[in-house]
Amino acid sequence: MNPNVIPVSALTPQHTIPEISTLKPELRHLLLGQERILDAFTLLTKTTNQHMYLADYVGIDREPFIAALVSQQQKKTKQFLFITKDSNSRQFQWSNASVQESNNHTDIICEKDHCYQYLSGDIKRSDLVGKVSTDDNSQVNSENLSKIRYHAGALAQCHTIFICADSLWKREGLWDLILSILSKQEYQVHSQLPPIPLNCKIVLVGNSNQYSICWIEEPQFSTHFPLLGEMSNELDIKHHSEQDYGNWVMTVAEQYQVSLDNSVLAPLFQYSARLADHQQRLSLQSSQIGQLLAQAQAYSDNDTITADDLAYALTRHQLRHSASESLSAQNFDDKFINLPTADTMVGQINGLTVLDTVEYSYGEPARITASVHYGDGEVADIERKSELGGNIHAKGMMILSSCLYRIFGKDAPLHLNANIVFEQSYQEIDGDSASLAEYCCLISAITEKAINQGIAATGAIDQFGHVQAIGGVNEKIEGFFNLCERRGLTGTQGVIIPRSNTQQLNLPTQLVEAIKAKRFYLYQIEHIDEAVELLMATTAGVADENNDFPKDSIYGLVQNRLANLAGYTDAEPTFFETLLQKLKFSS
16 A cells, blocks of 8 residues: 555544533533633723723624623622712712712712623713713712712623724724823713722723734833733644534524534534534634534524535535535536646646635645756746746745755756746646645656656745645645546545645545545645655665765666766767777677
C-alpha cells in the first residue's frame, strides 16, 4: 500500500456522540469555552472604575449570550437614588435599602432594580442618562427638586449596561458623553440639576478590530476599558467533552424553539466541525447553527427534526448560495475552460484554488503551466507581471526559486529562465498554496517528464522543500472531485495535500464512498520530493557526496538539462579520437 494514501478513517472527524436523553438545555451552557470572558466579567464585578470590552464575532446570538453571562453573577442589592437634606445644597446620592429605610420616602428619585440592559440601534442620550419633567411645568432647578419627576435611563436603572459599540460610535456625541461620564464618575440629566454619581458598570460589545483601533486612537479608552473579554468561536474537544457540547447544542435549539431527535446529533457535530475547519474542534457560532436547525424544522413534517431533515436543509442551503459555483462548473463542462483530468502532459499540472463570497466558499481547479529556456536563472511569475498576482503569491514564487537554487544551484548559477502562469485566469490570485504545484510543474518542464493530469496538488513550500499547510483544504478536494465525477472517475484520479492538513479533513459522504471504493485517492505528503514522485511516477533521487543525483532519477534529469543549458557536457569526440579509443581497447 502507498504510505502516502490517506486512510478512510481519517477523512471525517470521529466523535463520541452523547445520548440526547442525557442532555439538558440551560442558559449557562451558552458560556461553554468562554473562560476569557468569564474571567474578565468576574473582575468587572469586583473592581472599581474598571469597565469591560466584550469582543464577539459574526455568527453569535448576542442577547442570549449576555443573558447567560449576567446569570452567573450574584444577585445585586436594590439601590435607591435620593436627595441629601444638606441645608446649603442639595445633592444626589445612592444608598442601599437598609440606609434608605431611615430616610423620607418622598426624597427617593428612582430605584436601581434592573440587573442589566443591552442598548443597540438608535441609542439616544435619554436612553443613557434619562430625562426630567415637573408636575406643574415649572422651571427645572435645584430649588424645586420635590416637584421633579426623573425618568431614569439605563445608567440609573441597571447595575450593568451592555452597549453595542457600532451603535455608539455612529453617534460621536454619545461616545464623547460616555468617556466624559467615566472620567468624572458622574453625569447630569439637566444643566440646572446637580450631577448624579455613576453607580453602574459599562460593557462595550463589538469586534476585536474595533478594540484595537480604540486602544491606539482614543487616549482615554485604555484607562476606562482595561478589561478585555474576547469570545472564542470554537471549542477544542481535547479540553471539553462532547457531552458539554451536546448541552450547548440543546440550549441553542431551545432558543430557536426546535426539538432534536437523537439521530441529528452526529451530522450536526460533523457540520459544526466543518464550520470550525478542524476535526478536533467544534463551532460555537450559535446564530448559524440555530438558523440551520430552524430551517430544518421548517422543512420537516415532524415536531422533532431528524438527520434526514438536517441533511435536506444543508442541501437546500447549498443550492441557495451556489449560483457562482454552478456557473463555474458549467464553464468546465462546456470546455470553455480547458483543464484535462486524465492522461499525462509535460509542464502542466492541476492546482487547486478556493473562491470566497461573503457567506460561501467553494473549490475550483486551475491549470498551471511552465516553460523553460536558456537564461540567467529567473523564474518569472506572469501573474505578478500582469498585476494579477498578490503579494503573498509573489512571496511563494520567490520561495520556490530559492528552493530550486538550494538543490541545483549550490556551486554554479542556473542557466535557464522559466515562466509560470495560471492559464485562463482573469482575476487576482493570491496566497502561496499553489507553490507546490508550481514547483512540480517547473520540474516537469525542465526534465520534459510528463505529469499525471488526474492528480491535482495543493500545498505551500519553504526553502528547504517542506510542504506546509494551506487553507480551504476540504473545498479544494471537493472542487476537483466534483469535476472528475462529472466526467467519470477513472480510478487513478486524486489530490495531493500537505500531511498537516489531514486534521482538517471533513469530506461529504459521496466523496468518502468514492475513496473507499478506490475510485478516487487522497495523498498526504511532507516534502516536495514525495509530490514529484507521485506525479511523475519516477524516483526523485538522493544526492551523493558530490551533490550529484542518479542519472535516471527526476533530479538527475534536472541536473543533466541544466548542464546542457550551461554547456558543461562533453563535446562529441572526433573521428580520430573514436578510432584511437578503439585501438586502445584492441591492444
